[in-house]
């Protein structure tokens with residue numbers, strides 16, 4: 201069979217060569233004539249997969265190595281009997297690493313402690329759910345907003361978005377992009393809600409850019425400059441609003457989920473889905489795909505303040521300031537569109553917190569619980 205794949209997906213040969221020949225194409229520029237004779241399409245979030253791409257093609261399987269599916273025309277694919285797979289949860293741990301690193305970076309800059317804030321999580325699925333679990337384990341007060349879950353499971357444990365806005369001083373958005381229906385998320389945070397955000401609160405979006413009205417957010421920041429904003433996702437990527445980017449505290453190019461572990465997990469999950477679609481057995485395990493970490497271990501022998509210890513260990517694995525700085529640099533050098541995509545295409549190898557083994561010696565043993573809560577492997581010596 202013939203597979204067409206986004207050239208930047210890692211481990212394509214390892215995961216898909218057993219199925220047939222693989223042709224690699226740039227994800228943002230796949231054209232109908234290039235995919236016409238293909239059987240399977242393996243994409244990322246940057247390829248719109250719809251009638252314009254697939255009409256008249258022989259594609260019978262579309263796999264996206266991502267969590268989000270808003271770039272797929274699911275109605276069209278269903279109507280044409282094309283099998284679809286995404287990779288739920290593949291990079292959820294990476295997004296949570298990104299969120300914790302970002303919040304602790306802002307806390308350091310602003311001289312506050314995450315432990316004394318109330319965090320509101322909007323969208324409590326694979327990403328939001330893991331974030332809530334890690335924050336709870338760290339002893340941080342958390343409120344959850346997820347109307348579809350509240351409807352299915354009963355309202356206990358969930359609050360309305362407006363209550364969240366009223367009561368939280370940190371808001372984290374992890375909702376999918378839903379363009380219509382009772383649980384529409386497009387402009388979920390609209391101009392009115394942006395105006396209602398408490399002065400000096402933190403807003404973070406690592407779901408989809410269209411969930412927030414970017415113009416209204418830009419106006420609030422330009423007028424009052426009284427919010428700390430972290431944006432990983434933007435309206436109109438890669439042509440993002442340059443003025444909004446200048447005003448946010450941490451601006452990154454849709455890389456919250458870009459750990460190597462998360463990307464490989466996505467490729468592997470789509471391999472499994474294609475094998476199931478074809479009724480084939482495929483040998484190999486996910487762990488065989490993952491190389492050892494560059495920094496596998498670290499030892500702490502002093503009882504640092506908890507949030508200092510968390511930052512220290514996190515930065516041994518991943519530092520969000522690097523991503524913010526490289527977007528700034530590449531946009532200056534290449535302009536918005538090219539700079540944004542350059543950072544994504546040349547993203548440095550990043551691992552997840554769980555790949556770091558932290559050994560605690562002597563009085564540092566008291567850090568075991570928060571470090572485990574943040575996602576590290578901890579041993580006591």
Ligand SMILES: NC(=O)c1ccc[n+]([C@@H]2O[C@H](COP(=O)([O-])OP(=O)(O)OC[C@H]3O[C@@H](n4cnc5c(N)ncnc54)[C@H](O)[C@@H]3O)[C@@H](O)[C@H]2O)c1
Pocket residue numbers: 267268269288289291292295322323324325326327328329345346347348349374375376377378383384385388406407408432433454455456457458
């Ligand atoms: N920035 C990144 O790199 C990155 C990485 C992974 C995922 N994402 C985005 O984050 C989204 C969430 O990922 P996930 O794995 O948690 O997905 P998920 O499907 O597991 O969870 C999404 C949750 O959002 C809830 N939701 C739906 N409509 C809502 C609404 N109106 N208000 C509040 N909650 C609502 C759903 O009920 C669900 O529980 C993905 O759809 C994707 O778009 C971004």
Ligand SMILES: O=C(O)[C@H](O)[C@H](O)COP(=O)(O)O
Pocket residue numbers: 244245246265266267268269291454455456457458544
């Ligand atoms: O939906 C997802 O999984 C994320 O948005 C994902 O991290 C985007 O990844 P990309 O399309 O850049 O591979």
